[in-house]
Each structure stands twice: as C-alpha cells, then as structure tokens.
Amino acid sequence: MQSKQMDPNQERNPTMPTQKILIVDDDPDLRQALRLRLRANQYDTVSAVDGYSAISQAYKERPDLIILDLGLPAGDGFVVLDRLRRDDKLSAIPVVVLTARDPQNNEQRVLESGATAFFQKPADNHELLEVIRHSLSQCGGKGLPS
Amino acid sequence: MNPATHVLLIEDNPGDADLVRLRLVESNPTIDVSCANRLAEGIVSLKEKTPALVLLDLNLPDSHGAETFRKVLEKAPDVPVVILSGQDDEALAIKALHQGAQDYLVKGGLTSGALDRAMRYAIERQALLRSLEISRKQQLEFKNQFLSHVSHELRTPLTCIHQYVTILLDGLAGDVTPEQRDHLSTVLRSVNQLGAMVRDLLEAARAESGKITLELGCVSIEELIRSAIAMLQPLASQKGVGLEAGVEGGISFVHGDPDRILEVVINLIDNAIKFTPADGAVTVRASRVTTDPDFVCVSVSDTGCGITVEARSLIFERLYQDPNSVDDSRKGLGLGLFIAKELVSLHGGRIWAASDGASGSTFSFTLPLYSLPKLLLPVITYEGRLREAFVLVRFDLRPKSRPARGNWKEVCKHARELLERCVYLDKDLVLPPMRTAGPEQTFFVVASTDLERSPIMISRIRGQMDKLPDLKACGSFELSSVAVPSSDLPAEISLQEKVEEVARRVTEIARAGVGIPINTQEE
Numbered sequence: 001m002q003s004k005q006m007d008p009n010q011e012r013n014p015t016m017p018t019q020k021i022l023i024v025d026d027d028p029d030l031r032q033a034l035r036l037r038l039r040a041n042q043y044d045t046v047s048a049v050d051g052y053s054a055i056s057q058a059y060k061e062r063p064d065l066i067i068l069d070l071g072l073p074a075g076d077g078f079v080v081l082d083r084l085r086r087d088d089k090l091s092a093i094p095v096v097v098l099t100a101r102d103p104q105n106n107e108q109r110v111l112e113s114g115a116t117a118f119f120q121k122p123a124d125n126h127e128l129l130e131v132i133r134h135s136l137s138q139c140g141g142k143g144l145p146s
Numbered sequence: 147m148n149p150a151t152h153v154l155l156i157e158d159n160p161g162d163a164d165l166v167r168l169r170l171v172e173s174n175p176t177i178d179v180s181c182a183n184r185l186a187e188g189i190v191s192l193k194e195k196t197p198a199l200v201l202l203d204l205n206l207p208d209s210h211g212a213e214t215f216r217k218v219l220e221k222a223p224d225v226p227v228v229i230l231s232g233q234d235d236e237a238l239a240i241k242a243l244h245q246g247a248q249d250y251l252v253k254g255g256l257t258s259g260a261l262d263r264a265m266r267y268a269i270e271r272q273a274l275l276r277s278l279e280i281s282r283k284q285q286l287e288f289k290n291q292f293l294s295h296v297s298h299e300l301r302t303p304l305t306c307i308h309q310y311v312t313i314l315l316d317g318l319a320g321d322v323t324p325e326q327r328d329h330l331s332t333v334l335r336s337v338n339q340l341g342a343m344v345r346d347l348l349e350a351a352r353a354e355s356g357k358i359t360l361e362l363g364c365v366s367i368e369e370l371i372r373s374a375i376a377m378l379q380p381l382a383s384q385k386g387v388g389l390e391a392g393v394e395g396g397i398s399f400v401h402g403d404p405d406r407i408l409e410v411v412i413n414l415i416d417n418a419i420k421f422t423p424a425d426g427a428v429t430v431r432a433s434r435v436t437t438d439p440d441f442v443c444v445s446v447s448d449t450g451c452g453i454t455v456e457a458r459s460l461i462f463e464r465l466y467q468d469p470n471s472v473d474d475s476r477k478g479l480g481l482g483l484f485i486a487k488e489l490v491s492l493h494g495g496r497i498w499a500a501s502d503g504a505s506g507s508t509f510s511f512t513l514p515l516y517s518l519p520k521l522l523l524p525v526i527t528y529e530g531r532l533r534e535a536f537v538l539v540r541f542d543l544r545p546k547s548r549p550a551r552g553n554w555k556e557v558c559k560h561a562r563e564l565l566e567r568c569v570y571l572d573k574d575l576v577l578p579p580m581r582t583a584g585p586e587q588t589f590f591v592v593a594s595t596d597l598e599r600s601p602i603m604i605s606r607i608r609g610q611m612d613k614l615p616d617l618k619a620c621g622s623f624e625l626s627s628v629a630v631p632s633s634d635l636p637a638e639i640s641l642q643e644k645v646e647e648v649a650r651r652v653t654e655i656a657r658a659g660v661g662i663p664i665n666t667q668e669e
Contacts, residue, residue, distance in 0.1 A: 033309035100301035122308035
C-alpha cells in the first residue's frame with residue numbers, strides 16, 4: 001500500500017488525520033470511481049446504495065462528510081437530507097449533493113434542504129475535492145479537536 | 147347559435163350601433179348584446195363579463211385603426227373579434243385580420259344572415275385555435291420532460307466515463323505512457339463535448355418554451371469579454387489562432403444576466419476559433435451603437451472561411467449546420483447559435499451575422515445599457531415632480547467562510563429577494579446587483595423616505611432577516627443609510643436633468659462607499 005498513487009488534484013495536507021466520507025450512489029461503477037478518487041486523496045470511504053442504507057450507514061459509521069446522489073431507490077436524496085437534518089446526531093454532517101439532475105430545478109431545493117453544495121454530474125474533480133476539503137475544515141470532522 | 151350568447155358591440159356611431167343590434171336580434175331574438183361607444187368602456191365591459199364575441203369598429207373616439215384591435219386582443223386574447231368596417235377603411239380591417247381578427251363585415255351591406263354566419267364561424271375558429279394552442283403547449287411540456295429525462299439518463303454513463311478516464315489520466319491506476327495519455331485526452335475531450343451537447347439540448351428546449359429566466363444586474367461588458375477570452379485563450383493558442391479584445395473606452399455597464407451574456411460571448415468566440423484556420427485571428431469588440439445610444443454592440447470577427455448569404459439567414463435556426471463549412475473538427479448539434487439568439491432577445495437585444503465572402507465573418511449582438519436615470523425615474527418622481535427626499539440604504543453581505551460559487555450565488559439571490567420584499571412597489575428600488583471582484587456583495591436600495599425615517603427601512607430589512615436563519619448563517623451583514631440631497635437642485639432645469647443629477651449623486655455616494663462603479667448614462 002506504500003506505492004499508492006497520489007492524486008495530482010490533491011488538496012489535503014497529508015499530515016491531517018484520516019477523515020471518513022460516506023458515498024451514497026446506486027451506481028456501483030460510480031461508487032467505485034469515487035472511492036478510488038477519494039482514497040487517492042487520503043480519505044477513508046464507506047458506501048451506501050439507497051436512501052435506507054444511507055441513514056443506517058450514517059448512524060453506524062458516523063462519517064465526516066456525505067456525498068449524496070438524488071435519484072436513489074428506497075428513499076431519494078431529498079428524503080435522506082430531511083432525515084439527516086432532523087436527527088440531532090447526524091444533522092452536523094456536511095452533505096455534498098452529486099447528481100445527474102438538472103441544477104435549474106434542483107439546486108435551490110437541495111441547498112434549502114440543508115446540503116452544503118450541489119454538483120451536477122459529471123463534476124470537475126478539482127472543484128469537488130476543494131469543496132469537500134473546505135466543508136470538512138468548516139465543520140471540524142471527528143479527527144480534529146472540536 | 148347558443149341562446150345565451152353574449153355579444154359585445156363596440157361602435158361609436160349610434161346609427162350603426164342600432165342597425166347592427168337590430169340585425170343581431172333578427173338573427174337570434176334571445177341574443178344578449180352589450181354596447182359600448184368608446185374603447186375604454188368596451189374594455190371595462192370585457193373585464194366584467196367575457197362575451198362569446200366582440201364586434202369592433204376600429205375608429206373610436208379614444209382609439210384609432212389597428213391599435214384599437216391590438217388593445218382588445220391584449221385584454222381578451224381568447225375572445226373572437228369580428229371587425230365592423232366602413233366602405234372606406236376595408237384595408238384597415240384586412241390589416242386587423244393579419245393580426246388575428248377572425249373576420250370583418252362591411253357595415254353598409256350588413257344582413258342578419260351574413261352577420262349570423264360570420265359570428266358562428268368566428269366563434270368556431272377561435273375555439274379551434276385555442277385548442278390548438280393548448281395542445282401545442284402540452285406538446286412542448288412533454289418534450290421538455292422527455293429531454294430532461296433523457297439528459298439525466300445520458301449523464302449517468304457519461305459521468306462514469308469521465309470519472310474513469312480522469313482516474314487513468316491522473317495516474318491513479320498506474321503509470322500512463324505518453325501515447326496512452328494522448329488517447330485518453332482525446333476520450334476526455336469527446337466526453338466533455340458530449341456533456342456540452344446534452345446541456346445544449348435541455349437549454350434549447352427551455353428557450354423554446356420560454357423557461358429561461360434572467361437574473362438582471364449591472365454588468366461590466368469589458369470584464370466579461372476579458373474573462374471569456376481568458377477561458378478560451380488556451381484553445382486558440384492550441385490552434386495557432388490569435389485572440390484579442392478591443393473594447394471602446396468609456397463603455398458603460400450593460401443591464402443583463404452576467405452568466406447568460408458570458409454564455410453568448412463564449413459561444414461566439416468558440417465558433418469563431420473553430421472556423422478560423424491556423425495563423426488567423428479572432429477579435430472581440432464592444433462599442434456604443436451609433437444609431438441607438440441606449441445599446442452596446444458586442445462583435446466577434448474572425449478571418450475564417452466566411453458564411454454564404456443563404457446560410458446567414460438560417461444560421462440562427464435550431465439544428466442548422468452550414469453544409470459548405472470546411473471544418474476539420476467535429477460538429478456540434480447546431481443549437482449554440484439558436485440558444486445565443488434566444489438569450490440575446492430575452493435581454494431585448496438582437497443578433498446577426500455578416501460576412502465579406504471568403505475573408506471571414508462577424509457575429510454581432512446588442513445589449514441594453516445599464517441606465518441609472520431610467521431606473522430611478524419612476525421611483526424618485528411623483529406627479530411630474532421630484533420627490534422631496536430619499537435615502538440610499540446599503541446592505542453589505544460578506545460570506546462567513548469561502549463558499550462554493552453556486553452556493554454563494556444562491557445566498558446573494560436570497561439576499562436580493564429579501565430586499566425586494568422590504569420595498570414598496572413604485573416607491574423604493576433595489577438597484578441591480580453589481581459585479582465585484584471578490585465574493586462580497588453590496589446591495590443598494592433607493593428608498594423614498596427621508597433620513598430620519600430610514601431606520602424604518604432598516605428595521606424592516608432586519609425583520610425579514612430574522613425569518614431567514616439560513617441566510618444569516620452564511621454571511622455577515624451590515625446596514626447603513628445616507629440621504630441623497632436633491633432639494634438644492636435649481637428649479638429651472640427639466641425633470642429629466644434633475645433625475646440625471648440625482649443619479650450622478652447616487653453613483654458618487656455608492657462609489658465613495660465601496661468603490662464600485664455604477665455608471666450613469668452620461669459616462
């Protein structure tokens with residue numbers, strides 16, 4: 001694992017403690033791609049395939065950040081956002097929405113529902129990583145002194 | 147005809163009105179006829195009770211000719227109108243037919259049979275037109291939903307390709323040889339092209355159904371052209387095409403949506419680069435329109451292959467692609483210029499192409515200038531006089547942390563909506579937002595209240611803020627106000643001059659505060 005490739009888009013300071021990101025997407029190929037990209041940036045990842053498991057994984061894993069798709073089986077992204085926001089234990093976790101849906105009809109609603117940022121797929125890797133890094137530094141993830 | 151048919155007769159000549167009424171009753175004794183002898187009266191009647199049909203004389207004491215029909219159409223677009231014409235103004239009636247009147251009858255030879263028939267047909271045709279219009283709208287809506295669905299479905303696999311290609315390119319799956327890198331870059335370019343096409347499809351459908359909304363502000367056209375050039379410079383250099391700007395000095399700000407105008411400028415420059423051979427040049431210019439000082443003209447010239455005369459008239463149509471264009475790169479969908487045209491006309495401007503045969507072509511479009519006096523006029527004047535006092539309320543919005551661009555845009559939009567809620571229509575004005583370099587945003591409200599009363603405006607804004615905790619959480623706010631002097635203006639100058647002077651003072655105050663230029667038209 002020592003030879004693990006570094007991402008040229010990398011934003012993080014590698015000396016920081018590892019932070020955990022929950023990837024919620026129903027497309028396995030995309031989950032895998034995000035996992036590769038995030039791990040190359042020294043993030044730990046866990047994943048969920050639908051709205052229901054997103055909430056249970058959030059409880060179990062207590063991620064520092066969630067990347068959330070909107071079109072999901074068993075409770076779409078808005079349901080997940082709503083559940084997260086209403087739960088005291090989970091409401092502080094920043095959520096970055098990454099969806100193929102149209103920003104014109106969804107971006108405002110997503111932000112009003114408590115998400116930190118909205119990205120339409122395919123998103124620019126550099127921008128996505130920058131927002132993830134920024135959101136984590138704002139919310140003071142688990143790894144940081146609170 | 148339906149016994150309850152209600153007909154509105156708008157006719158100023160009492161003799162003609164009586165005759166028409168008589169013929170109407172002859173054709174159907176139970177018909178319900180309302181008469182109006184002026185247009186204003188007719189319009190009141192139209193609002194009170196929608197008639198099955200309007201019989202309209204075009205020349206009335208308070209309105210003449212085609213204008214009369216236009217006004218009726220504006221108030222009641224769904225009601226069929228039959229023109230009553232005299233023998234000498236038949237041409238006028240025919241003109242009204244072109245504008246959408248259902249039929250016309252010459253008053254001299256009016257029989258009850260002809261009247262009855264004309265009315266029946268007019269009502270039927272109008273009903274048919276209405277149902278066609280409804281089904282057209284339904285089809286558009288269906289098409290929009292379909293395209294939205296398709297674009298979503300296309301984006302998912304597109305994202306997958308994008309993700310894995312960038313993973314390979316970034317070396318996250320092992321080393322890549324220069325040749326492999328080359329091939330992967332080609333794939334990535336194609337993926338981006340495909341993404342742009344999907345976006346254009348949705349955008350074109352939206353433009354067609356009038357679903358594009360503009361967020362108007364005060365935009366520096368020079369700044370905008372420079373950022374478009376900075377974005378496309380790499381593409382131009384790669385192709386060996388020169389790309390430069392020539393903005394006329396003293397160009398004022400335009401009134402428009404910065405993102406949408408940028409989209410148009412990028413589209414035109416991108417096209418110009420595409421059709422210009424190596425060693426050619428693309429020049430972007432902005433200048434005042436000499437024939438209309440309220441507009442700025444932006445043009446993009448290239449030294450490419452030029453456009454044929456036939457192509458020039460078709461080039462802004464949907465899906466049009468010039469069959470004669472000799473272009474080595476792949477073509478797009480042919481939607482870019484159509485979208486550009488729609489965006490420009492939404493701004494109230496126009497777009498056209500000119501070409502000197504084979505020595506290149508120039509695409510130009512116009513945009514309205516941002517004119518503070520014009521915006522201020524209805525707010526600071528009252529019954530033809532300047533209001534006695536007004537203040538400028540400043541609302542500074544600074545992000546608490548560095549936000550993502552889209553999110554901050556959303557916050558600024560909310561802030562603006564909040565201010566809009568605090569002002570009284572016609573009495574106060576939220577000035578269009580001005581572009582600033584950093585994320586800070588300053589809004590100005592021109593409030594027609596004196597300085598002592600301006601705390602009312604400020605507390606109104608604070609009151610609204612308390613209802614928006616999300617907005618409060620995003621940024622820090624500062625509110626201040628300053629009186630705009632106007633009582634010292636010389637009495638002998640015209641109202642227009644007074645308004646211009648006040649606009650100049652507003653500009654000065656705003657500038658002194660934050661260093662943001664708000665141009666008056668005179669600059």
